[in-house]
Amino acid sequence: MRFSDPAPEPGAAGAPAENPPGAGSPAEGAGPRHxxxxxxxxxxxxxxxxxxxxxxxxxxxxxxxxxxxxxxxLDALRFNARDLLRRAGGLPLRVASKSIRVRAVLDALLELPGFSGIFAFTLPEALWLAERCSDVVVGYPSADRNALKRLLADERLASRITLMVDDEAQLDLVDSLVPPGRRPLVRVCLDADASWQAPVLGFIGTRRSPLHAPEQALALARRILARPGFTLVGLMMYEGQIAGVGDAVPGALPANQLMRWIQARSMAELTERRGVIVRGLRQLADLEFVNGGGTGSVEATGRDPSITEITVGSGLFAGHLFDTYRAFSxxxxxxxxxxxxxxxxxxxxxxxxxxxxxxxxxxxxxxxxxxxxxxxxxxxxxxxxxxxxxxxxxxxxxxxxxxxxxxxxxxxxxxxxxxxxxxxxxxxxxxxxxxxxxxxxxxxx
CATH class of the missing domain: 2.40.37.20 (D-serine dehydratase-like domain)
Known part of the structure; x- marks a missing residue:
């Protein structure tokens, strides 16, 4: 896995002065000592x-x-970081920057063995973070033309940033800005839907990707690989119905029992379907990562043999929404x-x-x-x-x-x-x- 660039030693050329952590606002690319x-x-x-x-x-x-x-x-933050690593059982954790938005904390996490790479929420943010981190996945598709142009004009940034795609139109937009022969190779990650299409309850999850069935995901993967200028490096499937919903809400026993039933069956269906997609993709491309999960599903997602990394974010600062889970405190x-x-x-x-x-x-x-x-x-x-x-x-x-x-x-x-x-x-x-x-x-x- 790729980690952030090491910071220079204090006193070395270009290194920040010896200061308390976060003293003053950091210059671009320098950052506070963390x-x-x-x-x-x-x-x-x-x-x-x-x-x-x-x-x-x-x-x-x-x-x-x-x-x-x-x-x-500080003690609480240290506890949460170590507890997430414990819960992951050795799987790398990618940090969701949306839930942190403090560069010094992101830097400190990426220095910690077990944390690897950033899950950014916009491409402009990813471009900024990639000045210091060599592995940034943009968690959502982008139609920001100016940001895309910046990415396509910089070989170094293009090697560090992975775009999220779930529609060929997103590739068309990139090509319309700079054709393949005049730009760096663009790294892309396939976003497949992780929701549960329950027999009676219907759609349960977050409405993200249109790619639900394995054949839909594999068909787009083939079209990506057939186009010059793109390389398929990863798969992301976010099980929001498990990671983002508590199952131990105080005073809500019937709802908690229903949620546990839903989450168990949803995870079983997803593990099987995600495995089919991953096996198919690995026959087509050399995937660097298969990303899933969130703070609320670290254990459940980690038991899926297809997963190579788990995204976490909110569990580090620990808003009160995460007080309502059985699996962790x-x-x-x-x-x-x-x-x-x-x-x-x-x-x-x-x-x-x-x-x-x-x-x-x-x-x-x-x-x-x-x-x-x-x-x-x-x-x-x-x-x-x-x-x-x-x-x-x-x-x-x-x-x-x-x-x-x-x-x-x-x-x-x-x-x-x-x-x-x-x-x-x-x-x-x-x-x-x-x-x-x-x-x-x-x-x-």
Whole structure:
């Protein structure tokens, strides 16, 4: 597998100065020093197991900073990285950048044995990341003509980036921009549908690729191989109905039992169908990887003998959506502290901001969750707002103006997209500051 380029040693030509991790905004291609994250070492402790100590210690660590204050708990992040490796059982893990959006964290993960390559969400992002990482798969097809032109004009970037395709029209677009004889070879990955076409329940999964049946996937593969200027290097099949849906939602026993039944049968069908596709593709091309899964399906996906790597992302920062799975218990590594700015009623405290909603079906699972103090909840008719979020409950009476409330977001990317930096906290002290994509002046989607 291909890993990111090694960083120069401190003091060498072109190396960054000896600074705390994330001190200042990095120059293009340089990046903050991230070795101090030490994601390969065990967590010193598991302080999140005692919420009554954990959250107040984070409050104390960032009390001098103005809200919103986004925090990464270093021990929690270390725990999640190592736990994902444990769950993968030796299969390489590709990092879904959408759920991180912090280059220093991506860099640190790629230095950790077991993590290999990035799963990007747009081609412009992939072009930026490929300056430092030699293996970037764009997770979704792209029709960004300017970004495609950049890719097709640069031999080095073209060797590092793999485009996602599920339709020959996507190849036609590439050829219309630069014909095969005048561009580098374009690496492509075939995206095949991993949903379950259940006999009674119908479509279960995410609507992505039109290629469901093995013969559909193999037919497009043959057309790719017949066209000059392209090379087929991988297959991706994302089982969102397993990876992205919890099966241990509190207070929902019947729904959990139904979901476990659906996921078991869906995985059995997918394992058989994916195996047929992979065997057929390997007779046609020398595949470098077969990618599947997500944070919520690491164990199930890893048992499929066709899989060579698993994509993970949200399980590293661990939004609250991932508290609802039986198979694992991630640590709450990322959270944001917001200030109370008004008290409309004795039992209501209103914080500034907070309504950063996760993607997916609208509902309670996609809104932020109050992590601390306990005894607060959203107002059902108002919810979480972009500029203000009123909270009610027993704890509201004890909150004064300028008091702090901690929120965890449902996934991870929505938090990184709304703040410029994360404070890295270890043992109750801020030990580094890491810029997000936004903090580096980047907004991709």
């Amino acid at each position: 070795a101090a994250l030490g994601l390969g070492v065990p967590a010193d402790a598991e302080p999140w197991r005692d919420p009554g100590t954990y959250w107040p210690s984070l409050s104390a660590a960032v009390a001098h900073l103005d809200a919103p204050v986004a925090v990464l708990g 991630p640590a709450p590594a990322a959270a944001v502290a917001l200030d109370v700015v008004r008290r409309p009623k004795p039992d209501t405290a209103t914080v500034l901001g907070g309504g950063w909603i996760a993607s997916g079906p609208p509902g309670a699972s996609r809104v932020p969750q109050v992590a601390w103090p306990p005894g607060l909840k959203l107002l059902p008719r108002e919810g979480a707002g972009e500029v203000q979020t009123p909270l009610t409950g027993s704890a509201a009476a004890d909150l004064s103006v300028s008091g702090r409330v901690w929120l965890r977001h449902a996934k991870s990317g929505e938090l990184s997209e709304r703040v410029n930096e994360f404070q890295v906290v270890h043992d109750g002290v801020v030990v580094g500051v890491l810029p997000t994509y936004r903090g580096e002046g980047k907004a991709f989607l």
